[in-house]
Amino acid sequence: MRILYLDCFSGISGDMCLGALIDAGMDSRLLEEELHKLPLQNWDIKVSRESSRGITGTRVKITVQEEHQPHRCLSDIRRLITESSLPEKVQENSLLIFQRLAEAEGKVHGVPADHVHFHEVGAVDSILDIVGTAHALYNLNVDRMVCSPLPTGSGYITCRHGLLPVPAPATAELLKGVPLRDLDIEGELVTPTGAAIATTLSGAFGTRPEMTLDTVGYGLGSKDFGIPNFLRVFLGSSSAGESHFSDTILVMETNIDDMNPEFLGYVMERLLENGALDTFVSPAYMKKNRPGYLLTVLCRPDVRDTLMRLLFKETTTLGIRFREENRAVLKRSSEEIDTPYGLVRTKFALDNRGVRLKAAPEYEDCRRIAAAKGIAIRDVYNAALLAAERNKSPLE
Numbered sequence: 001m002r003i004l005y006l007d008c009f010s011g012i013s014g015d016m017c018l019g020a021l022i023d024a025g026m027d028s029r030l031l032e033e034e035l036h037k038l039p040l041q042n043w044d045i046k047v048s049r050e051s052s053r054g055i056t057g058t059r060v061k062i063t064v065q066e067e068h069q070p071h072r073c074l075s076d077i078r079r080l081i082t083e084s085s086l087p088e089k090v091q092e093n094s095l096l097i098f099q100r101l102a103e104a105e106g107k108v109h110g111v112p113a114d115h116v117h118f119h120e121v122g123a124v125d126s127i128l129d130i131v132g133t134a135h136a137l138y139n140l141n142v143d144r145m146v147c148s149p150l151p152t153g154s155g156y157i158t159c160r161h162g163l164l165p166v167p168a169p170a171t172a173e174l175l176k177g178v179p180l181r182d183l184d185i186e187g188e189l190v191t192p193t194g195a196a197i198a199t200t201l202s203g204a205f206g207t208r209p210e211m212t213l214d215t216v217g218y219g220l221g222s223k224d225f226g227i228p229n230f231l232r233v234f235l236g237s238s239s240a241g242e243s244h245f246s247d248t249i250l251v252m253e254t255n256i257d258d259m260n261p262e263f264l265g266y267v268m269e270r271l272l273e274n275g276a277l278d279t280f281v282s283p284a285y286m287k288k289n290r291p292g293y294l295l296t297v298l299c300r301p302d303v304r305d306t307l308m309r310l311l312f313k314e315t316t317t318l319g320i321r322f323r324e325e326n327r328a329v330l331k332r333s334s335e336e337i338d339t340p341y342g343l344v345r346t347k348f349a350l351d352n353r354g355v356r357l358k359a360a361p362e363y364e365d366c367r368r369i370a371a372a373k374g375i376a377i378r379d380v381y382n383a384a385l386l387a388a389e390r391n392k393s394p395l396e
Helices: 014-023 028-035 074-082 088-109 124-139 169-174 192-201 263-273 301-314 363-373 377-390
Strands: 002-007 043-052 055-064 144-147 156-159 162-165 212-220 230-237 245-256 278-285 291-299 321-329 331-339 342-350 356-361
Touching: 014 028, 014 055, 014 124, 014 192, 014 212, 014 230, 028 043, 028 124, 043 124, 043 212, 055 124, 074 088, 074 124, 088 124, 088 169, 088 192, 124 192, 169 192, 245 301, 263 278, 263 291, 263 301, 291 301, 301 321, 331 377, 342 363, 342 377, 356 363, 356 377, 363 377
Parallel strands: 002 144, 055 212
Antiparallel strands: 002 230, 043 055, 156 162, 212 230, 245 291, 245 321, 278 291, 331 342, 342 356
């Protein structure tokens, strides 16, 4: 598995992403050839080796003859991308990024995403930044991307809507649920394009995951904030002998001793419906030796606020603790397995090569079949396990 880690030391923008990926090994000439597959005119790209306060990296500068460029809405950009001969995966990721951008802009301006007229982010340079980044990730065979917490900067920026605070409203919308860190710099460190790329394609936000490091790339920004201005990327792969990859999740906990325990099952169901990865209850002794419960929730950072609101609404708790934790995770797949009693959905745990390590038949399928046929549920479960074992082989 190829892993890319975005170390956003001084923020992230579209041109910094492109520069860092070129610095990490993407062929700039090939990238320019691929970008010319888009039906866009009157633009030019310059790639150069420069330095930012002593740190050498790659700077990408795209120049556009703006007077020849129309304002575009989301459907225009979709058409530009889908009518090109770019690889399907590049088109898919580019469209996902623009969809997320449009939704953020639409929410800020109070219009549907499809009615958003892009200005700065819809300009040709941003289209090239986004499609170029998607193509570089495709060319470098990146399977998973992880991003560091983001420093947004402070102060104000001037755009077509006038004077706006940093982060810009659309950027702030994109960064909901994302861990931010403080960097006492006045200026826009995270642009809407950079935020859209990071939040759309990153599988997690947090510390650098375990990997065997192959290369490091530096993409230089265009502004001087008084510190080295670069995006650093770590490109590597999971160790050949490992069967797992690393992940960062949020652990939320609260102690409860004054609520009807019958409500806990309902609360746990609601948590799972609203994005929790898992939730469980452990017995605990509280003040004055009162019996109580420790309710634990595992989730992605982007659903933290939703789940916190739910916990405050549905339980008697007055406080919730939360922290980031690293975990080792096996890849997973699911398929229907043919048994003498019928088809049973079965989950498989896979190593990094796609080899099935273990199987777990779905309880609900086993229960339904056992009840319908009047047989023991363990017979259905064991039959599914046996069928899964016979089918155990590397997945293509």
